[in-house]
Amino acid sequence: MQTANKKCINPDCGLTFDISTGNYLCTCGYLLDVQYHNLPKRELIDRFYERRDHGGNIYDESGVWRFRDLINFVNIDCEDFTQCASYLVSLDGSEGRLSKPYKMSKVAEYADIDIDSLLLQPEGYNPSGSFKDNGMSTAVTHAKMLKIRNLICASTGNTSASAAMYAANERMSCSVYIPKGEVAPGKLGQAFQFGAHVIEVNGNFDVALFTSLKAARENGGYTVNSVNPFRIEGQKTMIYRVLESLDWSPPDWIFYPGGALGNTASCGKCLMELYKWGWIKKIPRLVVVNSEGANSFYELVNGHFEGKKLSWNNGRPDLIMINRYYEFNDARGKVPKTQATAIQIGRPANIIKALRALDFTNGLVVQVNDREMADGMSIVGLNGFDCEMASGAVPAAVKKLRQEEVIEKDDVVVGILTGRQKDPQLVVNYHLDSNNRFANPPSKA
Secondary structure: OOOEEEEEOOOOOOOEEOOOOOOOEOOOOOEEEEEEOOOOOOOHHHHHHHHOOOOOOHHHHOOOHHHHHHHOOOOOOOOOHHHHHHHOOOOOOOOOOOOOOEEOHHHHHHHOOOOOOEEEEEHHHOOOOEOHHHHHHHHHHHHHHOOOOEEEEEOOOHHHHHHHHHHHHOOOEEEEEEEOOOOOHHHHHHHHHOOOEEEEEOOOHHHHHHHHHHHHHHHOOEEOOOOOHHHHHHHOHHHHHHHHHOOOOOOOEEEEEOOOOHHHHHHHHHHHHHHHHOOOOOOOEEEEEEEOOEOHHHHHHOOOOOOOOOOOHHHOOOHHHHHHHHHHHHHOOOOOOOOOHHHOOOOOOOHHHHHHHHHHHOOEEEEEOHHHHHHHHHHHHOOOOOOOOOOOHHHHHHHHHHHOOOOOOOOOEEEEEOEOOOOHHHHHHHHHOOOOOOOOOOOOO
16 A cells, blocks of 8 residues: 555645655646655654664665655565665765754854854755755666656756766766756766756756756656655755754754755755644744845835735735746847856746745745855865855855844854865955955965
């Protein structure tokens, strides 16, 4: 008997689909959730702790599959290693293994927050160098379950690297659609290195995603972008690790960079489930950070288009207004543009689920500029941690909200640093410019 299905998030529809189908959209056009039938017991927390002493079991070592009881859509005996090995896709237990929250004293000082109150979780410690590996391990598990051997994605770089890496390890093929000239060389190099078929698209990420989804429909490939609900399931484990580090006492705030908004969607779904199950009593406030150069979500949610704030509205958001906003930008030739290419996205595919997450958490959407993100990236580096420019949006936004007195100095704040630096020239250019706040230019001999 199956323990999960897929359910439409549209409250006026609510259709369900068998877990063995490959669709990610309902017939009404809304995205789907993975829905579990059983209520997990909170006593599992002790088992998760015990699995940290993994004894060579890669599924206990994995920061994703250690929590497999909470994402058991394949319906296996989670204590049976043979069943785990038959169904669960893992890169030798490395996904999520090293990513956990760390205190960073210099970032705390920069953001004017108590050292013990600020925790940043570097997802760049994942094997491909970004948070994508969390969700890719679960998405590829579902592809394997369906016996589909060709992965397809669009990417600003990190998704293609992760998809290609897991495809290579599982002896699958992988086709990645990228916006020509808009992907950092370090990320593009990974896709080539892992054997992906790279297709360059004339246009931005939004065009690449449209093209890749069309190719998947026509050629029978398996889409591993975050529109896929099984990607979202793996990304929830980032929050499990955050809560585990805090003895399952939720923080006051959780910050994410905002691109396609898959992380926002996964965080919201995770917190909704944990609250429903009775695992947490307090709901953290979620903050999504846009770049000023790619700020669709910020503008729509905060009423900067037509003077009306876009909201979840009990599952009935104003979809027509979203389309008007996109058409308005198209008409004036506005395209997303930021040095933080990981979040250079104008039409976030998970915008509806993200609205739901904001509604549930009483969340906020803020924006920061490229210079602020570069400073944020650099101050993380001065603590001995590596992150890409998009991740620098997190400390920059924490600083901004502290200055605006939205956040108290002793509020417990957790920020997700979504990836490591794969564009070294960007860092070099920052430090060669002595006008930058944390510049460290070379001296002459």
